[in-house]
Amino acid sequence: MKPSNLIKAGLFLSISGLVVGCASALDYSGNTDARWADFKSWTKITQDRTSTGDPTGLVSGVHKGRDGYRDVYVNDIGLATNQGTAPYNYPVGSVIVKEQFDDLAAFKAQKPTDLTIMVKIRDSATPDASNWAWAAGYDAKLEEVNAFCSGCHSAAAKDDFVFTNEDFLKKFH
């Protein structure tokens, strides 16, 4: 290759690298809710257990649909329950964060495009949807009532409204 072509090829690669590098990255910096600000340091319960497809048949277009890839993080308060066995009932203060990736390429590049969060705000002897609050986005405000989120998560009511626990990962991944 002529030196001028080499330079062109190099330019092209660096420009496309920049474009790919900028696409769809979520910003986890700045001022946000202390309950999940540092979720990246929590336990990634999906580590080496690729979470994709639509194993429950419920997601449809939600959570990036069938093509989506997901990583789920649980804070120390909720971890023992999540890794334990049924019946699940998370302690108050449990927080679960799900990073969503558009597809395998985005997952491999670790470029999530969406984030959803569940926070256990109240306790009861048996699972109750109103014990959870919801947020759709790292910078989003926590909502005590969100019928869209809790409605679908009611399919996991017996597991305290959380799908991704140890039994789920064993069964589906």
Ligand code: HEC
């Ligand atoms: C149509 C059904 C549906 C809706 C609506 C929905 N979810 Fe989910 N969610 C799921 C399923 C199914 C999973 C399990 C993993 C998967 O298949 O993506 C899940 C997983 C999660 C997880 C990881 C913990 C778990 O339960 O596995 C969080 C956090 C979460 N959702 C938050 C939310 C929030 C916040 C909303 C509302 C903005 C929401 N979800 C709306 C179906 C839904």
